[in-house]
Amino acid sequence: MNQEHVDFLRWLVPGLQDVPMSSPYWTDQAERYLALTTQDRDVYPVIDHTRGRGVWMYDLEGNQYLDMTSGVAVRALGFRPEGIHEFEERLGDVAEELPGHDFDNIPEILLAQRLTQITPGDFDKHVFFTTSGARAVETAVKSAIDLTGRTRFVAFRPAFHGRTGYALALTASKAIQKEGFPQALAVTRTPYAYPYRSPVGSDPDATAAYALQQLSDAIADEGRDIAAIVVESLAGEGGMIVPPDKFLRGLRAIANDLGALLVADEVQAGLGRTGTWWAIEQAGVVPDLICTAKSLGGGIPMGATMGRAPMFTTGSRHSETFSAEPRAALLALFTLKQIEERNLMQNAADVGTHMMQALHERLADCDQVGEVRGRGFMMGVEFVEDRQSKRAAPDVRNAVVKNCVFKQRLWVLGAGRSTIRFLPALTTSEEEAMEAVERFVRAVGEETRSLAGRTQAAIAS
Numbered sequence: 001m002n003q004e005h006v007d008f009l010r011w012l013v014p015g016l017q018d019v020p021m022s023s024p025y026w027t028d029q030a031e032r033y034l035a036l037t038t039q040d041r042d043v044y045p046v047i048d049h050t051r052g053r054g055v056w057m058y059d060l061e062g063n064q065y066l067d068m069t070s071g072v073a074v075r076a077l078g079f080r081p082e083g084i085h086e087f088e089e090r091l092g093d094v095a096e097e098l099p100g101h102d103f104d105n106i107p108e109i110l111l112a113q114r115l116t117q118i119t120p121g122d123f124d125k126h127v128f129f130t131t132s133g134a135r136a137v138e139t140a141v142k143s144a145i146d147l148t149g150r151t152r153f154v155a156f157r158p159a160f161h162g163r164t165g166y167a168l169a170l171t172a173s174k175a176i177q178k179e180g181f182p183q184a185l186a187v188t189r190t191p192y193a194y195p196y197r198s199p200v201g202s203d204p205d206a207t208a209a210y211a212l213q214q215l216s217d218a219i220a221d222e223g224r225d226i227a228a229i230v231v232e233s234l235a236g237e238g239g240m241i242v243p244p245d246k247f248l249r250g251l252r253a254i255a256n257d258l259g260a261l262l263v264a265d266e267v268q269a270g271l272g273r274t275g276t277w278w279a280i281e282q283a284g285v286v287p288d289l290i291c292t293a294k295s296l297g298g299g300i301p302m303g304a305t306m307g308r309a310p311m312f313t314t315g316s317r318h319s320e321t322f323s324a325e326p327r328a329a330l331l332a333l334f335t336l337k338q339i340e341e342r343n344l345m346q347n348a349a350d351v352g353t354h355m356m357q358a359l360h361e362r363l364a365d366c367d368q369v370g371e372v373r374g375r376g377f378m379m380g381v382e383f384v385e386d387r388q389s390k391r392a393a394p395d396v397r398n399a400v401v402k403n404c405v406f407k408q409r410l411w412v413l414g415a416g417r418s419t420i421r422f423l424p425a426l427t428t429s430e431e432e433a434m435e436a437v438e439r440f441v442r443a444v445g446e447e448t449r450s451l452a453g454r455t456q457a458a459i460a461s
Contacts, residue, residue, distance in 0.1 A: 001060065005050045023060045043402050044411075052079030055425050055432050057411065067411040068436050070425040073236075073268045073378075076295035077338055078425035087334050091327050100129060100323045107329035114336055115306050118277045121286045124309040129302065129323035133267030133293030134162025136303035137230070140263045140289045141166040141185070142318045143311045144228035148260065152222075153185050154215065154229040156192035158238030158416060161230065161265055170230050173238045173416070188222045190214040192235055193247035196371045196382065197390065204244035212250040219258070228261040228289075229254065233279035236268035239416025240380025242373050245283035252285050261288040267303070268378070271295040272339045272426055275349030275376040282375070298335040300328045344426040345376075352376040355422070355433040362441045368396050368448050379422040380415060381440075392418040399447045400440075407446070408439035 001021055010016040019025065023045040031041065045059040052058065055067045055078050070076065077084070100108045112127035119125060128139045145151055155161070155170040162168065163177060169185035171177060193211040195202045200210045219226065229251050235241040255262040264287040269279040271292060276282055278290060289311075293303030302324065305311070312318060324332070339345060356372060356379050363369040363381070370384035383400065385391040397418040404410040404420075415421040420440075424433065 001048050001050050021060055026060065043405050045405075054078040054081075055428050063409060065405070065409045065411045066432065066436055066439065068422045068424050069411055069413050070423050071294075071299070072413065073273060073294045073423045074297070075299060076271060076273070076335060076344075076426045077298065078427045081338065081427065083338070084334075087331075091330060094326050094330065096327060097322075097325055099321060100325065100329075101319045101321075105326050105329075107326045107333070108324040111324055111329040111332050114333060115292075115304060118336070119290055119306045120278065120281055121308070125306055126309040126311045128305045128307075128311060128318065129329075130293070130304065130320055131301045131322050132162070132303050133265075133291065134164040134167040134303075135320065136267065136291035136293050136305045137161045137167040137170065137263075137265060138164055139305040139311075139318060140228070140230070140291050140307070141170075143289060143305070143307055144261045144263065146312050146317050148227045150225050150227035150260075151186060152188065152225050152227060154188050154190070154219070154226055154260075156231060156235075157189055158192055158194075158235060158241070159230075159232060160235070160237035161232075162267075188215075188218050188226070190218050192231075192238070192241060193243040194235075194239075194241050195244065196241075196373070205246055208244040208246035208250060211247055212254070215251075215254065219254075224258055226255075226258045226260040228263045230263040230265060232265045232269065233283075234269040234274060234375060234378055236378070236421070237415055239382065239419045240374055240378065240421045241416075242375055245285075248280060248283040248285045252287075255288075261307075263287060263289045263291065265291045267291055267293045268423070271336075272345040272348055273376055273378050273423070275345055275352065277345070279375065279378075295335065296332050297328055298331045300331055302328050302332060339426060342427070347428075348376040348426050351428060351430050351433050352379065354430060355379065355424075355437060358434060358437045359440070362437060363444060366444060366448055368393060368451070369444065374422070377422070377424050377426060377428065380419040381422075381444075382416070382419045384418065394418045396447065396451060399451075400443050403443040403447050404440060408443050410436060410439040410443065412440070 026046040027041050048058045048060050057065050057067045098105050115127050116125040130136050157172040160173040161170040165184040169183045191211050191214055193207050195204050195207045198207040200206045252262055264280045266278050289307035291305050296302050359372045367386050368383050370382045372381050383393045383397040385393045404412045412420050
């Protein structure tokens with residue numbers, strides 16, 4: 001952070017003249033004033049909000065990090081992407097707030113048009129804008145209830161759909177997210193198709209058949225009055241799990257049989273991250289509703305639900321004050337334009353494939369790496385105590401994350417019980433991806449060797 005930025009903060013907030021711009025000081029202030037949520041301040045330093053370009057970011061001490069999170073899939077184009085400064089200058093006269101659910105404006109309409117064009121399905125569609133992924137899921141739930149007159153839903157384990165009422169009821173990722181909170185929906189929950197941990201073996205077709213049979217049995221026991229089946233096309237926070245295509249196709253068939261809707265949660269997986277606009281396209285499945293957010297806003301809070309028209313039986317069934325404000329809608333259109341014109345979906349597919357192949361090869365001899373999996377720029381490395389037992393090893397995962405950040409200057413996040421996720425910006429180059437692999441492999445090697453040394457010492461004592 002240069003002096004100009006420091007002076008700006010001191011002008012904006014009096015009393016900062018003698019305050020150090022250091023991570024320890026601001027970490028202390030964060031702990032004092034910010035409600036505890038998902039931060040891990042023992043791992044992540046305070047980020048310099050004035051710097052960053054592409055996949056490179058900095059802390060307050062000036063250390064440079066290679067970012068493999070893109071803000072948990074938010075910054076599809078990376079930090080300060082090409083052309084963004086000039087684009088933002090052209091927004092100077094654009095109104096900052098217009099309640100789009102009450103009064104129409106051209107940017108919002110154009111964004112809705114664009115989203116319907118890139119959403120699968122040869123039928124008329126509507127778009128409902130929100131400010132987050134959880135709210136996009138809430139919209140899908142309300143739409144399904146309104147259209148079907150039913151209130152029971154199907155969801156899976158693991159699954160993450162958000163932390164608000166209806167979305168939380170569908171979520172089953174970590175107990176801490178749900179314990180003590182009343183559930184807002186009746187949910188029939190069955191296992192997600194998770195080949196690595198399937199009780200019938202890792203064959204994708206067998207895994208899909210097992211998961212679909214579990215769902216059919218649960219519906220027979222609990223009721224066919226299902227409003228919608230809600231599924232992540234690729235499970236993100238629950239562990240970066242790639243379901244077999246047969247599983248998603250089977251869900252479409254079951255939904256059809258029940259007269260229920262199929263809702264694809266693509267908040268993390270959508271908008272080009274897996275190499276196509278939507279991950280579910282790769283299974284040849286057309287859902288009734290798709291939920292998106294994160295990358296859509298280009299860094300601005302925005303979500304959307306796209307579905308068969310009409311999404312609601314009448315007006316005023318659902319609304320939100322802030323929804324695709326003109327500036328936000330224009331920024332989203334810029335993001336979609338960049339993804340398409342710069343061929344970033346193909347980049348995600350190609351570079352992501354090379355990155356995953358390199359991770360497979362470089363970690364093949366590590367007994368604590370259970371599986372490397374993913375599609376495009378949505379990948380996960382699951383850690384286990386050993387490959388024979390497959391017991392989850394969260395302590396190993398956590399040690400590797402800390403090593404990545406502190407020693408390798410590689411910014412990564414955990415997911416599921418013992419997985420590390422890679423969600424690089426769609427602009428990530430082959431060189432940057434291979435550099436990330438190199439840093440990650442070093443971290444894994446250092447931590448697993450340290451674990452082996454501690455284990456041998458314990459045995460000897």
